[in-house]
Amino acid sequence: MCNQTVSLIGAEMERRGITTVVIQLLRHIARAVRPPRALWVPYPLGYPLGAPDDPALQHRVLAAALALVEDQAAEPPVLRDFL
Amino acid sequence: MAQTDELSFRYRAFLKAYRWRRIDPVPWSPLGKPLAAARLGLVSSAGLTLAGQDGFDSGVRGGDTSYRVIPGDATAAVLEDHHRSESFDHTGVRRDANVAFPVDRVRELADRGTIGSVAPRHLSFMGSVTAPGRLTRDTAPAAAEVFVEDQVDVALLVPV
Numbered sequence: 001m002c003n004q005t006v007s008l009i010g011a012e013m014e015r016r017g018i019t020t021v022v023i024q025l026l027r028h029i030a031r032a033v034r035p036p037r038a039l040w041v042p043y044p045l046g047y048p049l050g051a052p053d054d055p056a057l058q059h060r061v062l063a064a065a066l067a068l069v070e071d072q073a074a075e076p077p078v079l080r081d082f083l
Numbered sequence: 084m085a086q087t088d089e090l091s092f093r094y095r096a097f098l099k100a101y102r103w104r105r106i107d108p109v110p111w112s113p114l115g116k117p118l119a120a121a122r123l124g125l126v127s128s129a130g131l132t133l134a135g136q137d138g139f140d141s142g143v144r145g146g147d148t149s150y151r152v153i154p155g156d157a158t159a160a161v162l163e164d165h166h167r168s169e170s171f172d173h174t175g176v177r178r179d180a181n182v183a184f185p186v187d188r189v190r191e192l193a194d195r196g197t198i199g200s201v202a203p204r205h206l207s208f209m210g211s212v213t214a215p216g217r218l219t220r221d222t223a224p225a226a227a228e229v230f231v232e233d234q235v236d237v238a239l240l241v242p243v
Contacts, residue, residue, distance in 0.1 A: 001212055002242030003242045004215065005146075005218065005242065006126060006208075006210065006240035009206075009218070009222075009226055010238060011106045011110055012219070012227045013126075013223075014112050015112075015227070016228075016230075018230055018235055018236065019112050019114040019237050019238070020112075020239075021237070021239055022242070023240070023242065024242065034105060036106075036111055044085050044171075044172065045172065046175055047172075049181065049241070052178040058188050059192075062188055062239070066118060066197070070118050076109040076110075076111045
């Protein structure tokens with residue numbers, strides 16, 4: 001449910017002119033809901049940024065999410081995998 | 084990797100019949116400035132609050148769609164887990180809230196100059212919203228208004 005919730009909030013922000021990117025843990029939900037920019041991560045529920053007390057990994061996830069924000073050639077909806 | 088088989092049988096049966104809300108048309112607002120000049124705000128659905136804030140109410144039918152304002156200078160160490168869902172492992176969030184609400188990490192991004200600044204207000208939701216009517220009608224527009232007021236350029240939204 002969390003995956004859909006953040007996507008719906010993000011869509012409203014995007015409608016107001018804010019550039020949004022959502023992290024998604026369940027790819028089939030991202031495909032069904034279609035947030036403008038989504039980064040799918042291969043982690044269990046509860047661990048969207050990978051692992052606690054691992055700032056380096058958390059920064060890698062953030063960098064991948066922000067790369068979607070900076071990608072001017074992307075066409076909506078964008079769903080990319082974090083690998 | 085997150086799998087729905089991590090979930091209880093009852094919840095899986097519910098999800099199987101659930102009709103996901105499709106965003107259509109997909110809105111699109113490209114970033115009109117360099118990321119290094121952009122202000123970034125966080126939205127997390129991990130149900131985190133500050134001490135003294137009202138907790139989320141898991142008794143609300145269809146889900147508690149309210150949100151709490153988390154100041155941009157709050158540290159992860161002061162965030163408290165109020166998410167009632169048993170569909171995910173809370174251990175990680177309780178050990179380091181940055182794993183679902185990376186408040187410390189985005190301040191580091193601002194310190195490094197990767198982003199221009201951190202929003203004065205981040206937003207905390209509890210994501211177990213099965214009936215998102217109130218969310219899309221009331222709370223999401225109110226949340227968007229907070230970020231518009233604060234001139235947020237980029238919103239990063241994190242489920243749990």
